[in-house]
Amino acid sequence: MSFRLIAAPVALALLVGGCAKTGELSLDGGVGITAVRTACPIVGVPAGTGDITLFDPATSTDASAIDVTAVLTNVRGTCDETGAEVVxxxxxxxxxxxxxxxxxxDVTLPYFITVVRGGTQVVAKRIGQVALHFDTGQALASTSAQASANVNRAAATLPQDVRDRLTRKRKAGDQDAALDPLAAPEVRQAVLAASFESLVGFQLTNDQLRYNAQR
Incomplete structure (x- = not known):
């Protein structure tokens, strides 16, 4: 079971510098951030949404009333960033x-995929359903699902002036050599606005969220 989510254009950080490896700082002749960041989103599960518990009766939360429990696991992301759309x-x-x-x-459980920008702003969300079948005498069941999100590559780049500030080499002794460019509010905001995640989890009711948080 799968569905496709088309996100609104969201900028992603894409810093490219020489032969630097991901997360590496430039130390050759100066100080400058040359970290390479992919346009692909980080994939994960929001806290409290990775499992679901159904009760019978539905109004009870006693352990003796637990009917079905399920967990969302093996979350993996693949990405194609070769075209105009990052998939x-x-x-x-x-x-x-x-x-x-x-x-x-047969049990059907709702799940979601959401695109989150800057760690807090939900820019797109879609609900799907996953079906599980138990045979007679069978206590366990499992299945797989998938979802996808697209982001316009033209929007997946930091503004050039921000890229320049982040990657500019500064010699030791320069007035701003020890200053972190990410400490500048406008740079930090630009990087946040250029970062996003693809998150999946169970679509829980308020009571189910409360149960997960309090148990």
């Missing part, structure tokens, strides 16, 4: 356990 594909597994096994049963 991020997210795959994951859902593993479920039921309490009563006296007959066959």
């Amino acid at each position: 991020s594909n997210v795959t994951f597994d859902v593993r479920a356990r039921r309490t009563r096994t006296d007959g066959p049963r």
Whole structure:
């Protein structure tokens, strides 16, 4: 089961500098950030949304009333950044356990994929469903699902002036040699605005979120 999410154009940080490796700082003849950041989004699961518990009756949260539990696991992302659109594909597994096994049963669970900009701003969200089947006498079931998100490559780049400030080499002894360019509010804001994540999790009710947070 899969669905596609087309995100609104979101800028991504894309810093390129010489032969530097990811996360590496330039030390050859000066000080300058030359970290290479891919246009692909970080993939993850928001806190508190990686598992779901169904109760019978639904109004109870007692351990004796637990009907079905499920976890979202093996979340992986692949990315194609060769074209005009950066395509991020997210795959994951859902593993479920039921309490009563006296007959066959089908369970459908809702999940979401969301694109988050700057760590806090949700710019796109889509809801999907994943179906699990239990045979008679079977307590465990599992399945796989996938979703994807597109981001316009033209929007996936920091402004040139910000890139220049981040990658400019500064010699030791220069007045600003010891200053972190990311400490400048306008640079920090530009980098935040140019960062995004593709996050997946179960689409929980307020009661289910509360249960996950309090147990």
